[in-house]
Amino acid sequence: MKTAITEILGIEKPVFQGGMAWIADATLAAAVSNAGGLGLISSINAGTEAVRAEIRKARTLTTQPFGVNIMLAAPNAAEIAALVVEEGIDIVTTGAGSPAPYMEAWKAAGIRVIPVVASVAYALKVQELGATAVIAEGAESGGHIGELHTMALVPQVVDAVHIPVLAAGGIFDGRGAAAAFMLGACGVQVGTRFLMARECRVHPVYKERLIKASDIGTMVTGKSLGDAVRCLKTPFAKQFAKMEADPAVSADEIRAFGTGSLRKAVFDGDLAGGSFLAGEVAGLIRREETALEIVNDIIGGAEKLLSGAKEI
Numbered sequence: 001m002k003t004a005i006t007e008i009l010g011i012e013k014p015v016f017q018g019g020m021a022w023i024a025d026a027t028l029a030a031a032v033s034n035a036g037g038l039g040l041i042s043s044i045n046a047g048t049e050a051v052r053a054e055i056r057k058a059r060t061l062t063t064q065p066f067g068v069n070i071m072l073a074a075p076n077a078a079e080i081a082a083l084v085v086e087e088g089i090d091i092v093t094t095g096a097g098s099p100a101p102y103m104e105a106w107k108a109a110g111i112r113v114i115p116v117v118a119s120v121a122y123a124l125k126v127q128e129l130g131a132t133a134v135i136a137e138g139a140e141s142g143g144h145i146g147e148l149h150t151m152a153l154v155p156q157v158v159d160a161v162h163i164p165v166l167a168a169g170g171i172f173d174g175r176g177a178a179a180a181f182m183l184g185a186c187g188v189q190v191g192t193r194f195l196m197a198r199e200c201r202v203h204p205v206y207k208e209r210l211i212k213a214s215d216i217g218t219m220v221t222g223k224s225l226g227d228a229v230r231c232l233k234t235p236f237a238k239q240f241a242k243m244e245a246d247p248a249v250s251a252d253e254i255r256a257f258g259t260g261s262l263r264k265a266v267f268d269g270d271l272a273g274g275s276f277l278a279g280e281v282a283g284l285i286r287r288e289e290t291a292l293e294i295v296n297d298i299i300g301g302a303e304k305l306l307s308g309a310k311e312i
Contacts, residue, residue: 009065011065013035014187014188016135017039017189018143019043021262022042024069027061028200028291029041032197032295034291036295036299038066039064040066041054041066042071043070043076052087067090067092068080068092068093071094077097084109090110092111093114112132112133117136119147120160124160132164135167138168139169139220141191145229166180166187166188167180172281173297174304177302178305182306192279193285196210196287196294197288199290203266203267207288209271210282218282221237230280232277234271234274
């Protein structure tokens with residue numbers, strides 16, 4: 001399937017794997033890239049030098065394009081911004097902040113910058129800064145979310161910008177991808193389903209909880225802190241929400257309770273202390289699969305559904 005984004009990035013299939021913090025490592029990214037999609041390495045992987053090591057490891061596992069996702073609110077964001085230039089990374093996706101301070105250096109290095117956006121206004125802003133494309137992510141997604149949902153957000157962003165738009169949030173299989181293409185997107189980003197890739201090294205409890213999740217198996221926490229996050233309903237998430245609803249509990253206490261919670265989920269499978277980030281599509285998960293099977297199912301399913309469409 002050729003689209004604007006496959007042509008620009010030199011990838012075979014218009015599927016990005018989400019740059020999930022503490023999860024998206026070299027092994028997963030390389031597996032997705034080898035499957036024809038775009039694998040991404042998270043910059044939240046135990047420090048700047050650990051990210052460098054993952055980049056170099058990925059190059060031993062794949063000869064295909066891959067990228068790095070940079071959470072711009074992270075304390076070491078400036079270091080990672082310099083690192084991707086030093087390491088000759090060609091593709092960067094960004095979230096949780098503005099890439100403005102780094103765009104000049106990135107563009108000079110020939111890096112294609114693709115920010116995640118949750119509104120038309122922000123899409124226009126990053127286009128003005130020189131973004132190659134944008135990922136319009138709806139609130140169905142796991143992790144940090146905005147207010148708008150995918151079905152409404154994507155076509156509005158498509159109509160507003162002249163750069164390619166990928167869709168994210170609530171996309172699991174060919175049905176979601178086909179819907180995204182019909183809304184005007186030229187690719188999709190998928191996170192939650194790749195948690196179930198055999199190459200994804202999250203704790204077995206994480207995968208077990210995803211398989212058990214129902215259609216109402218996720219909830220949003222952190223809104224009171226201005227940092228809304230979608231996660232699986234677990235003892236931790238329910239306690240976090242209870243603390244948010246209690247006026248006697250300060251914001252600092254809530255933040256302290258949540259510190260390190262994603263790492264506890266990813267590495268320890270800690271249901272009482274871990275935040276198991278996942279999108280609303282978790283209810284569709286049935287089994288573990290390879291990254292190749294996931295990518296092929298998404299694109300193969302979309303192609304079948306779109307076979308009657310005139311163009312993509």
